[in-house]
Amino acid sequence: MQPPSGPQPVRISSAPGRLEATVPLLESVRDAVGDVPALLALARSVGRTAPRPGDGDTAHLWELLASVTAVDVAAGRVLEPHLDAVAILAQAGAIAREGSGTARAATGVVPAAVPEAADGAWGVFAAEGPGLRLEASPDGAGGYVLDGSKPWCSLAAQLDGAVLTAHLAGGNSGDAGTGARAAFAVKLRDPGVSCETPQWSSRGLREIPSGTVHFEGVRAVPVGGPGWYFERPGFAWGGMGVAACWLGGAVAVARDFGSALAKAAEGGREPDQVALAHLGETDRIIAALTGYLARTAARIDAGDLSGSGAWSEALRVRGAVAAAVERIQAMVAQNLGPGPLAFNEPYGKRMADLSLYIRQHHAMRDDAQLGALTLKGDRSW
Structure with a gap:
């Protein structure tokens, strides 16, 4: 029994013919192993057409994620957060499009404020760490300003934007409003963003170092209201x-x-x-x-x-x-x-x-x- 000569998709429930259509993508992933900019470009391309969870084709979304990771685990680690960010922004946009009054009540912003991830490579940063805190303060114009530090931000220096969580300034973490954590969309090319280069000693995921990112007066757009990201x-x-x-x-x-x-x-x-x-x-x-x-x-x-x-x-x-x-x-x-x-x-x-x-x-x-x-x-x- 000879193994297949090229990368093979992982089937969850799709018809074999549909999975065969993913082979060119998997071959591109194989050719880009170790080349993070190339993998990010592939993630941007896939993100424009990939199904979103809950939209009727979730199994095929998971097949894409599994199949790319089967070619190279680091490639899957690049693709997954970008697709997650695209989905999060779409979910928040759907809330906003219910109507300006509903959107303002639900998110605190007008519908047009919800960004899209179509034109860049995005990540999702929601981890917390001891001694580190990222706070969001209202800027008076419907947006927020971020100050502080966020740990475990994979590939931050190579991404265009991120959906991240931050503490709302002015309260305790258990409050339903100020002080609770909320999600924000931020441009990582902002001059107030600085990314630490971690000393990555692990043999695993060497292409995907996860360091601390520091924010100083960085403008951010709310994505959902307090607690929405987790709820x-x-x-x-x-x-x-x-x-x-x-x-x-x-x-x-x-x-x-x-x-x-x-x-x-x-x-x-x-x-x-x-x-x-x-x-x-x-x-x-x-x-x-x-x-x-x-x-x-x-x-x-x-x-x-x-x-x-x-x-x-x-x-x-x-x-x-x-x-x-x-x-x-x-x-x-x-x-x-x-x-x-x-x-x-x-x-x-x-x-x-x-x-x-x-x-x-x-x-x-x-x-x-x-x-x-x-x-x-x-x-x-």
């Missing part, structure tokens, strides 16, 4: 999109495994029962995950995950995929041994990139959050 169902949908990327990385590792076993068999070394058992387990894990994501995407598009249960489902999806990634990586590494990690650059890069990427999942802390929601009755069993 909207799109927050959960975006979190599941990240899990689709993790799935793509796991599929690529599984393909590496299958190709290695097939090559060994062609050379006269048939896989033993342990290797076959691990390959079988890998197959059923991926089959279960793709089925789960297909059903979840359909529920999103049907409106079943637009309320309070969306985040519980996101925690289930993310936890299931993260656990599967770690299991598949462990089985493949045990079977293939140190050789490919030491001498096979694409395999070693993929394993290192994926190991770092899934640390966005908070393991037992996310399970504890899910357990608390389950205890409140948010469960189907």
Whole structure:
């Protein structure tokens, strides 16, 4: 059995013919591995036509994310936040377009103030860090001014804009109004923005360093009102999109495994029962995950995950995929041994990139959050 000669898409539920149409994109991603400006250009291009979560084609959006990540994990890490930013701005724009009175009540700005991400490369920065705080103060003209620092801002120096969260000045973090966190759109080319170059010692995601960005008097446009960024169902949908990327990385590792076993068999070394058992387990894990994501995407598009249960489902999806990634990586590494990690650059890069990427999942802390929601009755069993 010879492995495919070129990059192959990851199927969740689309017809094979539709997935074949993505192969030219995947070939472009393969040719751009390690070239962040080229990957950002591809992200901008994909962002103009890619489905948005909840608009009726969520499964195909996740197939795009998974398929790109299966080619190169760092490429998926570039694409996902840009598509997330495009979706966030579209969701906020939809609120604004309901009418100027509704929009002003919901967002504090007139509809025309909601920007678009069509002409640049965008990121999403929502992390917090000890000793760092970004505050937003009204500028008196319907906008805000940002001052302070934001950690974990991936590729900030190479992006045109970002959707980020900041604390509204003048209150406590628990307030519903001032002091709460809100989302803003900001131009990262503003002279008041300075990006630290982090000392990135990890082997994983070397192309995607995440440093601290400092803001001094930087104008920003509100995107939704206080708390809207976290309360909207799109927050959960975006979190599941990240899990689709993790799935793509796991599929690529599984393909590496299958190709290695097939090559060994062609050379006269048939896989033993342990290797076959691990390959079988890998197959059923991926089959279960793709089925789960297909059903979840359909529920999103049907409106079943637009309320309070969306985040519980996101925690289930993310936890299931993260656990599967770690299991598949462990089985493949045990079977293939140190050789490919030491001498096979694409395999070693993929394993290192994926190991770092899934640390966005908070393991037992996310399970504890899910357990608390389950205890409140948010469960189907």
